Amino acid sequence: MISIPANSDFSIHNLPFGIFSTRGTQPRVGVALGDHILDLKALSQYHDFDFDRSVLSQEFLNDFIALGKEKTSQLRRDIQQWIATEDPILFEKDALFVPQSDATLHLPIRVGDYTDFYSSIEHATNVGKMFRDPDNALLPNWKHIPVGYHGRASSIIPSGQPIVRPKGQILPKDQTLPVFKATERLDFELEMAFVVGKENSLGQEISVEKAEDYIFGMVVFNDWSARDIQKWEYVPLGPFLGKNFASSISPWVIPLEALEPFRVSGPKQDPEVLPYLQYKGMKNYDLNLEVGIRPENGKETLVSKSNFKYMYWNMAQQLSHHTVNGCNVRVGDLMASGTISGPEKSSYGSMLELSWAGTKPITLEDGSTRKFILDGDTVTMRAYGEKGTIRVGFGEVSTKILPSQ
Numbered sequence: 001m002i003s004i005p006a007n008s009d010f011s012i013h014n015l016p017f018g019i020f021s022t023r024g025t026q027p028r029v030g031v032a033l034g035d036h037i038l039d040l041k042a043l044s045q046y047h048d049f050d051f052d053r054s055v056l057s058q059e060f061l062n063d064f065i066a067l068g069k070e071k072t073s074q075l076r077r078d079i080q081q082w083i084a085t086e087d088p089i090l091f092e093k094d095a096l097f098v099p100q101s102d103a104t105l106h107l108p109i110r111v112g113d114y115t116d117f118y119s120s121i122e123h124a125t126n127v128g129k130m131f132r133d134p135d136n137a138l139l140p141n142w143k144h145i146p147v148g149y150h151g152r153a154s155s156i157i158p159s160g161q162p163i164v165r166p167k168g169q170i171l172p173k174d175q176t177l178p179v180f181k182a183t184e185r186l187d188f189e190l191e192m193a194f195v196v197g198k199e200n201s202l203g204q205e206i207s208v209e210k211a212e213d214y215i216f217g218m219v220v221f222n223d224w225s226a227r228d229i230q231k232w233e234y235v236p237l238g239p240f241l242g243k244n245f246a247s248s249i250s251p252w253v254i255p256l257e258a259l260e261p262f263r264v265s266g267p268k269q270d271p272e273v274l275p276y277l278q279y280k281g282m283k284n285y286d287l288n289l290e291v292g293i294r295p296e297n298g299k300e301t302l303v304s305k306s307n308f309k310y311m312y313w314n315m316a317q318q319l320s321h322h323t324v325n326g327c328n329v330r331v332g333d334l335m336a337s338g339t340i341s342g343p344e345k346s347s348y349g350s351m352l353e354l355s356w357a358g359t360k361p362i363t364l365e366d367g368s369t370r371k372f373i374l375d376g377d378t379v380t381m382r383a384y385g386e387k388g389t390i391r392v393g394f395g396e397v398s399t400k401i402l403p404s405q
């Protein structure tokens, strides 16, 4: 049996699911535990599971998640119990554990549909101040609707996969005609995303009270953006090529139940929202978020520290709103929060805000400055909750930028 380092993201309280492979083996379902991965496919040869164990040999988690929370949560409780009681199989069969350093982590979900919300009031206010009216930054709908748009699932990529600087139409400053060139305003967006774990039928809305039953778990989400392309294209129908070239996700899906210790109350919603969006209880989560930039061959500088608890609209409200018109969601759909900024400048969740649209460059530890992300930079995002002795972390999502070709 492996030991779990005290400060590990992947404590006994976490048990996130992911898809991994080792050299010469097929992708399969695993659980992160300390610096190791518990190979569930291998474990199924020794322990009886009350579900079709073929879901553990799939290259995505979708079929496993579709078993339902009753089964997936029970499996987590079983693993916790086996560890607590020093189950002989887990403790004697070392081959069940693979060092994470020997494994490749794959995209965990076959993402069906991807929706991006815009639910951080600090972010929406900052963007409104920069591009519209500093005194009236929020649009009239913002405090009534969890604003969102339908994104593109095909370009959601796993941590570690580099991206090439995208090209597109850009309107140069003080010009009237666009040019075609590589973006000069490549940006990250610090977001969290939830994975839908249960479908509703077309025409059947999901209530706020029931919404969490439909959420399997969460990942860290870097919603890459090209601000100059976005600025020229977004009127009147919203984000398009400035957003759909890539979004990177962390490899481990943290089940919602592992985040229970970190529940907190959300900000007071004023004015009162419509009845179908009203909720009871604590539906925000106190999860620390951070973003680092590492220049080519350099050291990482932390450029932002934010928190998921700042969200004005919570996930239950987002999912309920998404389906209130009868829109159906499916297992493996991904719903991202929108950029998560906090009240302090050090907690802004994008370069757009950190450099205030490029007017205030930030300085990295090597003395170089950034308005936006440069070629060769690696952007890494991390998330974790800590309460007393309980730590539940997401690991990281890390992406390097390659020069435009």
Ligand code: MN
Pocket: 116, 189, 191, 223, 336, 338, 339
């Ligand atoms: Mn976004």
